[in-house]
Amino acid sequence: MDTKTFILGLLMTNSMTGYDIKKTFSMSFSFFSGLSYGSIYPALKKMETDKAITMNIQVQENAPNKKVYTITDKGREIFIESLKKPVVEDKMRSSFLSKLFFFSEIGQVDRIVLAKQYQEIIDAKEEDLKAVNYAARKTGDAFQQINYEFGLRFFNDLSNNIQETIKKLEEIDNGSDQ
Amino acid sequence: MDTKTFILGLLMTNSMTGYDIKKTFSMSFSFFSGLSYGSIYPALKKMETDKAITMNIQVQENAPNKKVYTITDKGREIFIESLKKPVVEDKMRSSFLSKLFFFSEIGQVDRIVLAKQYQEIIDAKEEDLKAVNYAARKTGDAFQQINYEFGLRFFNDLSNNIQETIKKLEEIDNGSDQ
DNA sequence: ACCCGGCTATATCAAATTGATATATATCAT
DNA sequence: ATGATATATATCAATTTGATATAGCCGGGT
Numbered sequence: 001m002d003t004k005t006f007i008l009g010l011l012m013t014n015s016m017t018g019y020d021i022k023k024t025f026s027m028s029f030s031f032f033s034g035l036s037y038g039s040i041y042p043a044l045k046k047m048e049t050d051k052a053i054t055m056n057i058q059v060q061e062n063a064p065n066k067k068v069y070t071i072t073d074k075g076r077e078i079f080i081e082s083l084k085k086p087v088v089e090d091k092m093r094s095s096f097l098s099k100l101f102f103f104s105e106i107g108q109v110d111r112i113v114l115a116k117q118y119q120e121i122i123d124a125k126e127e128d129l130k131a132v133n134y135a136a137r138k139t140g141d142a143f144q145q146i147n148y149e150f151g152l153r154f155f156n157d158l159s160n161n162i163q164e165t166i167k168k169l170e171e172i173d174n175g176s177d178q
Numbered sequence: 179m180d181t182k183t184f185i186l187g188l189l190m191t192n193s194m195t196g197y198d199i200k201k202t203f204s205m206s207f208s209f210f211s212g213l214s215y216g217s218i219y220p221a222l223k224k225m226e227t228d229k230a231i232t233m234n235i236q237v238q239e240n241a242p243n244k245k246v247y248t249i250t251d252k253g254r255e256i257f258i259e260s261l262k263k264p265v266v267e268d269k270m271r272s273s274f275l276s277k278l279f280f281f282s283e284i285g286q287v288d289r290i291v292l293a294k295q296y297q298e299i300i301d302a303k304e305e306d307l308k309a310v311n312y313a314a315r316k317t318g319d320a321f322q323q324i325n326y327e328f329g330l331r332f333f334n335d336l337s338n339n340i341q342e343t344i345k346k347l348e349e350i351d352n353g354s355d356q
Numbered sequence: 357a358c359c360c361g362g363c364t365a366t367a368t369c370a371a372a373t374t375g376a377t378a379t380a381t382a383t384c385a386t
Numbered sequence: 387a388t389g390a391t392a393t394a395t396a397t398c399a400a401t402t403t404g405a406t407a408t409a410g411c412c413g414g415g416t
Contacts, residue, residue, distance in 0.1 A: 012283060097211070245366080
């Protein structure tokens, strides 16, 4: 799913600013997607030109003015069409797995340090996910709940997987060190 | 791990062409990383200028000439330093999970179709991984074996996770359809 | 014998994306 | 009063993707 479709999805239920969209991404979606301002603002501009969304400025006294974006009927149609398009492969880029592939090049101590760093990162992300869901559960969307439960199992499995990997790394003798 | 480090890692054990590197990525690493020609060739050029690698042309009669890249001592140092740098968060972009989040917007039939598409994609990737490992097992690198076993568990867990999700999707009544 | 698709091998390019940075104000804790 | 964090916009160099171009080889089907 591309940037524009994702943003339209968010606007289906609430009008939002670019800032709101970024915040939503860093919180709820960080485990399966991610967007930065450099892609959000251009996408909003493009979609406004294409009449998929409209913008109105909300003047604020003690903060910068907001540009609130609202989805149009045309935008809703585009979103539904995009949502029905076939699922494509996940794209994933794992710093740890890339390193693991070349672990014969470093010593055992460094290997264990890196593996434990990865475990900490994963455990922290799992906690983040739980915290966000606890705050957002009141929306009561059944599919977002299923999505959350998918995420929980995902991180739980991943954590076990790393533990298993660390065990294997500890078993390997310190023979080929430099 | 960035593009250049990854390429250096591959060159640690074998001299390779850009084409070889791309092939290795689409096969062995596709599940946790990925590179395209548009990033491989510029990276090779840059690293040659920086004396991290050297290039020599291998003339071929019945195929285009090869540009074979070999890592230098400086390149090896750079690689080891990069490898020891801290692990950073995985970046992942899941088409299916993004869609799932908005499943209230489409009917049950479409939802199940998309979920089953995802399951097929994951199962196919698992088979690919098994096939590649079967072909590559002879290198005998213990850490690449651990990496492979991580991948196997990863896909197995993911497949179960999707099955569980499909079950939940089937249980949800067709109430909110359009 | 002939054609088509796929493989080997290079390379480039528009478009998208990242990650950093800039600007400006407010609030809150130390 | 200083520094950190939050609100809110936006841009930019550098990187990356995904597609396309070029060009000859090989193997399978008809």
